[in-house]
Amino acid sequence: MLTVNNLEKVYDTGDRALDDVSVEVSGNEIVSIIGPSGAGKSTFIRCINRLTEPTSGEVYLDGTEITSLSKNELRNTRRDMGMIFQEYNLVERLTVMENVLSGRLGYVGNLSSIRRSFPQKDITEAYQILDRVGLGGLENNRADALSGGQRQRVGIARAVVQRPKIMLADEPTSSLDPETSHEVMELLTDIADERDIPVLINIHEVDLALEYTDHIIGLTNGSLSFEGTPAELDEEARDTIYRDGKSRTSPETDQPTEVTPHEST
Numbered sequence: 001m002l003t004v005n006n007l008e009k010v011y012d013t014g015d016r017a018l019d020d021v022s023v024e025v026s027g028n029e030i031v032s033i034i035g036p037s038g039a040g041k042s043t044f045i046r047c048i049n050r051l052t053e054p055t056s057g058e059v060y061l062d063g064t065e066i067t068s069l070s071k072n073e074l075r076n077t078r079r080d081m082g083m084i085f086q087e088y089n090l091v092e093r094l095t096v097m098e099n100v101l102s103g104r105l106g107y108v109g110n111l112s113s114i115r116r117s118f119p120q121k122d123i124t125e126a127y128q129i130l131d132r133v134g135l136g137g138l139e140n141n142r143a144d145a146l147s148g149g150q151r152q153r154v155g156i157a158r159a160v161v162q163r164p165k166i167m168l169a170d171e172p173t174s175s176l177d178p179e180t181s182h183e184v185m186e187l188l189t190d191i192a193d194e195r196d197i198p199v200l201i202n203i204h205e206v207d208l209a210l211e212y213t214d215h216i217i218g219l220t221n222g223s224l225s226f227e228g229t230p231a232e233l234d235e236e237a238r239d240t241i242y243r244d245g246k247s248r249t250s251p252e253t254d255q256p257t258e259v260t261p262h263e264s265t
């Protein structure tokens with residue numbers, strides 16, 4: 001269970017990206033975070049595993065308060081949170097298998113980590129997961145030889161091999177064509193079901209959120225502007241979420257209208 005209480009993020013620039021956001025996510029729910037460009041979706045996802053440090057508020061994962069952990073404690077607890085990125089974050093010159101096994105780096109000792117040597121059971125599991133995500137046989141291919149959809153599958157496999165308690169996906173489909181986006185969403189939802197873990201997805205495409213997720217969170221100017229099921233996301237709710245007109249996803253067409261590059265923390 002993920003519990004977020006009164007999360008607030010004010011960047012050094014003074015930008016208030018999150019303002020008093022509280023949500024709960026449980027079971028194997030697929031939760032999408034939607035909202036206009038700059039609404040704080042990415043900041044929200046990244047504050048959960050503290051890739052971005054929240055300014056105030058609390059995040060609990062299965063009773064552990066993530067927000068109060070020391071850096072060392074956080075390193076261990078991050079193993080419980082698989083992260084999937086828009087631009088995949090693979091090491092391009094490494095093989096598919098090496099990239100997937102990097103999801104186990106947090107579990108091996110320092111020396112093994114430097115040597116990148118992993119227990120046989122991790123390697124066996126990585127093969128199984130690669131098969132599961134449809135990349136069986138490509139273990140020795142270099143990441144830079146893969147298509148976008150294949151890269152995202154490696155990113156998903158790397159997150160799954162961590163045996164996480166939750167998966168966080170920051171715009172996992174934004175760099176993919178529509179057909180591949182559907183495949184990736186289907187894979188994420190199937191894995192959540194099989195592993196019995198929740199998945200939190202920052203997603204621009206409202207049609208994908210409606211089709212694949214159980215629970216929708218709308219953010220507008222850093223505040224929670226909607227929370228409900230896909231059926232509850234009616235025209236009025238969409239207007240509320242996208243009311244400030246900054247949307248890069250038009251609620252009528254669900255088509256991207258403007259692209260803002262991602263800023264790092």
Ligand SMILES: Nc1ncnc2c1ncn2[C@@H]1O[C@H](COP(=O)(O)OP(=O)(O)OP(=O)(O)O)[C@@H](O)[C@H]1O
Pocket residue numbers: 011012013015016017035036037038039040041042043044260262263264265
């Ligand atoms: N590193 C940063 N430094 C300062 N301000 C930032 C930083 N990252 C994000 N912001 C600001 O915080 C607000 C929320 O940004 P965030 O990227 O979380 O929104 P988003 O909803 O994910 O947007 P998009 O859909 O365009 O990716 C924006 O006003 C943005 O300019």
